[in-house]
Amino acid sequence: MNPRRKKRLALAVALIGGVAAVASLLLYALNSNLNLFYTPTEITQGKSDTGVKPEVGQRIRVGGMVTIGSMNRDPDSLYVEFAVHDSLGGEIVVTYDDLLPDLFREGQGIVAQGVLIESGKLEATEVLAKHDENYMPPEVAEAMGQTHEKLDYSETQSEAAN
Amino acid sequence: MWKWLHSYADPEKAYNLSSKLLPWFSLLALLFISVGTIWGLMFAPTDYQQGDSYRIIFIHVPAASMSMAAYMGMATAAFIGLVWQIKAADWVAASIAPIGAVITFIALFTGATWGKPMWGTWWVWDARLTAELVLLFLYLGVISLYASFEDKVLAARAAGILAIVGVINIPIIKYSVDWWSSLHQPSTIKITEKSSMSSEMLYPLLINIVGFGLMIGAITIVRFKSEILARNGMRPWVRALAKQEGVS
Numbered sequence: 001m002n003p004r005r006k007k008r009l010a011l012a013v014a015l016i017g018g019v020a021a022v023a024s025l026l027l028y029a030l031n032s033n034l035n036l037f038y039t040p041t042e043i044t045q046g047k048s049d050t051g052v053k054p055e056v057g058q059r060i061r062v063g064g065m066v067t068i069g070s071m072n073r074d075p076d077s078l079y080v081e082f083a084v085h086d087s088l089g090g091e092i093v094v095t096y097d098d099l100l101p102d103l104f105r106e107g108q109g110i111v112a113q114g115v116l117i118e119s120g121k122l123e124a125t126e127v128l129a130k131h132d133e134n135y136m137p138p139e140v141a142e143a144m145g146q147t148h149e150k151l152d153y154s155e156t157q158s159e160a161a162n
Numbered sequence: 163m164w165k166w167l168h169s170y171a172d173p174e175k176a177y178n179l180s181s182k183l184l185p186w187f188s189l190l191a192l193l194f195i196s197v198g199t200i201w202g203l204m205f206a207p208t209d210y211q212q213g214d215s216y217r218i219i220f221i222h223v224p225a226a227s228m229s230m231a232a233y234m235g236m237a238t239a240a241f242i243g244l245v246w247q248i249k250a251a252d253w254v255a256a257s258i259a260p261i262g263a264v265i266t267f268i269a270l271f272t273g274a275t276w277g278k279p280m281w282g283t284w285w286v287w288d289a290r291l292t293a294e295l296v297l298l299f300l301y302l303g304v305i306s307l308y309a310s311f312e313d314k315v316l317a318a319r320a321a322g323i324l325a326i327v328g329v330i331n332i333p334i335i336k337y338s339v340d341w342w343s344s345l346h347q348p349s350t351i352k353i354t355e356k357s358s359m360s361s362e363m364l365y366p367l368l369i370n371i372v373g374f375g376l377m378i379g380a381i382t383i384v385r386f387k388s389e390i391l392a393r394n395g396m397r398p399w400v401r402a403l404a405k406q407e408g409v410s
Contacts, residue, residue: 023330035343101282128281133350135359141210
């Protein structure tokens, strides 16, 4: 390799290395802000690394699994109340007064955006359903005990969403 | 060891090689995409959770993964063009950029139409979605930089530097779903362990991914050929070719 090429190669590699270093520092600094949501444990006990806890009145997103058997529907309106938990044992109550997405069911991972009206209670303005990375035909799911009928809530609990 | 490769830096040789490769890429792309798409959309079983709506995965995932692969191809070509000053490599990079932009747009668009029925929203400022949007802007930046200089050697240098710098976005897209909590699902297809998808669904998906790669290759070759002609219009061999094709 001639010296001019060597110089250009060194420059290009230095450019990539520099940008990679800047980007990783930036992402490291922004790390907690890049999360789309808080988990219920983080809301009740604060983030594990910084201890930052959302305050009452703050607009946040919470993500977790809808606790089976916690769903309470008002018979005359769209108002629903349900609990969302995560694998670390945190649980908060979410209230919502609008149409729920199709995939919403007990045991499902969801992300709810809203205002924390009191410690451990979120008044949601938007509820999004989260699905996991598993794809299988219904027969296979049935054989594995992971049936996912919309209204017939199953007893099995899949792993916590994260 | 790499000496044989250098001969293809010659525009005429690169043009002839491209002409020879093009029918293979086109035919195989057509074959793979039709098999993968028909199998995926018509014969693959429905999903236990998402029903038939999940079938958009057979377009979404190939488009998204190939949008990243195309970017790596473009950046590699730009790197070779920048360090070894091989013009043909610069032309390859310039040829890939618009294709990559379209494929990225397809990935974002199919993702949005999938997100609406499943998540309940078209768009959310999630790490994965945002990083993929940044990829689209990177492609658009490379395209406009290459287009905005009359001097194409200078243009290729400017666009090439942006393409190389933008490589940092690729691991961010890839690992965004592992590093941060996101609405987007984590990867279904895993390289080191068993993919979390039934094989009757996985095979058509993999076939379509290969098919999309071949399709990008084929369109790149078409664009590369016209880029060679556009940059070498004054060369005798191009003139001879034009005469032979009946262009006055």
